[in-house]
Amino acid sequence: MDFTHYKKGTAAVWAGESDRTFEGATTTPIVNSVTFAYDDLDRWYEVATGKADGFIYSRNNNPTVRALEEKIRILEGAEAATSFATGMGGISNTLFSLLGPGKRVVSIKDTYGGTSKLFLEFLPHYKVDVKLCNTSDHEELESEIGRGCDLLYLETPTNPTLKIVDIKRLATVAKKVGAIVVVDNTFATPLNQNPLKLGADLVVHSATKFLCGHSDAMGGLLCGKKELVEKVFRFREINGASLQADAAYMIARGMKTLELRIERQNTSALTIAKFLKAHNNVSDVFYPGLTTHPGHAIAREQMSGFGGIMSFSLLGGYEKVKEFLPRLNLVHLAASLGSVNTLAGPPKTTSHVELSDTQRNLLGIPESLIRYSVGIENVEDLLNDLDSALASL
Numbered sequence: 001m002d003f004t005h006y007k008k009g010t011a012a013v014w015a016g017e018s019d020r021t022f023e024g025a026t027t028t029p030i031v032n033s034v035t036f037a038y039d040d041l042d043r044w045y046e047v048a049t050g051k052a053d054g055f056i057y058s059r060n061n062n063p064t065v066r067a068l069e070e071k072i073r074i075l076e077g078a079e080a081a082t083s084f085a086t087g088m089g090g091i092s093n094t095l096f097s098l099l100g101p102g103k104r105v106v107s108i109k110d111t112y113g114g115t116s117k118l119f120l121e122f123l124p125h126y127k128v129d130v131k132l133c134n135t136s137d138h139e140e141l142e143s144e145i146g147r148g149c150d151l152l153y154l155e156t157p158t159n160p161t162l163k164i165v166d167i168k169r170l171a172t173v174a175k176k177v178g179a180i181v182v183v184d185n186t187f188a189t190p191l192n193q194n195p196l197k198l199g200a201d202l203v204v205h206s207a208t209k210f211l212c213g214h215s216d217a218m219g220g221l222l223c224g225k226k227e228l229v230e231k232v233f234r235f236r237e238i239n240g241a242s243l244q245a246d247a248a249y250m251i252a253r254g255m256k257t258l259e260l261r262i263e264r265q266n267t268s269a270l271t272i273a274k275f276l277k278a279h280n281n282v283s284d285v286f287y288p289g290l291t292t293h294p295g296h297a298i299a300r301e302q303m304s305g306f307g308g309i310m311s312f313s314l315l316g317g318y319e320k321v322k323e324f325l326p327r328l329n330l331v332h333l334a335a336s337l338g339s340v341n342t343l344a345g346p347p348k349t350t351s352h353v354e355l356s357d358t359q360r361n362l363l364g365i366p367e368s369l370i371r372y373s374v375g376i377e378n379v380e381d382l383l384n385d386l387d388s389a390l391a392s393l
């Protein structure tokens with residue numbers, strides 16, 4: 001059944017799972033078979049050579065994994081989708097299959113730490129020309145894209161300072177020079193933002209975060225133009241960064257409640273950001289839903305909700321952060337984000353741990369910053385928790 005015309009909350013539940021091909025099961029089962037058997041050699045050959053649909057070997061394709069790929073394809077309004085063992089598997093496969101020696105990529109300084117590491121170390125090693133622009137400087141980005149590039153890579157809102165980049169504006173310039181536009185939509189999720197509708201060619205997700213939603217499975221998803229997705233898939237099926245059926249099942253299960261969770265996290269995060277903004281012990285709050293946020297106007301245009309993540313700095317620097325965080329009760333002090341539980345930590349030990357102090361400084365990430373990923377707990381309890389920890393400083 002085609003779920004393209006249903007609302008996202010409905011598609012998140014039904015897409016990829018509607019065909020009761022497994023003895024009437026109403027949920028796509030976990031198919032842990034590595035290989036798929038054929039009695040008819042001609043049919044086997046047709047499937048193996050891509051002339052007929054079917055499954056051969058789980059490094060290439062798997063029924064549980066395909067159900068998940070179909071869910072993200074529908075939610076992002078894409079022609080095609082594929083998957084990876086982790087979000088970084090998705091990002092590195094995309095960049096390494098679409099770029100090569102002599103190619104030029106333009107991106108922003110504020111990408112996720114692992115992605116930054118690809119731009120700062122690994123891609124230059126393979127003679128890719130990387131230009132990282134100041135994230136909020138759209139003029140600089142336009143001029144660098146205009147000089148000619150093969151790929152424009154964006155992430156918005158950014159990790160961890162929640163900067164906002166205008167996807168439509170930059171995709172328009174990228175189209176003029178024939179560049180492929182890739183957007184990491186992990187923070188927003190397809191519920192809050194659809195980059196393909198704003199001119200992107202490909203959207204990549206760490207499915208480990210909000211899509212899974214429970215911090216109990218890892219995965220990466222890529223969707224967009226069929227020709228490009230297929231190119232990345234061809235590379236992934238050989239380098240082997242494939243998603244396992246068990247993880248695909250957990251992520252697809254999490255995605256069924258995506259709309260409920262995102263609505264709750266959007267509302268709670270805005271309430272908490274306003275509370276922190278007004279607090280005397282807090283020096284800065286970065287949340288695109290605040291009208292004082294420099295990217296608020298763009299976020300209003302391109303997002304339907306502002307997301308569940310914010311970051312803030314305390315007066316008193318890193319010493320105060322070390323005092324404050326352990327005093328919170330309703331939070332895991334841990335890496336990652338987008339779970340049903342609230343998670344918090346300094347980028348120095350979480351998202352940007354791979355980078356040196358100098359690299360983090362270059363990216364404008366203050367030592368005293370705390371990233372706070374709002375869970376689905378009752379917001380009054382979260383506010384009380386923050387309030388008492390801040391009052392005790």
Ligand SMILES: Cc1ncc(COP(=O)(O)O)c(C=O)c1O
Nearest residue numbers: 086087088112159186206208219
């Ligand atoms: C925005 C963003 N993209 C990509 C990733 C990488 O995802 P994974 O940890 O699933 O490899 C992360 C991880 O935190 C992230 O925050």
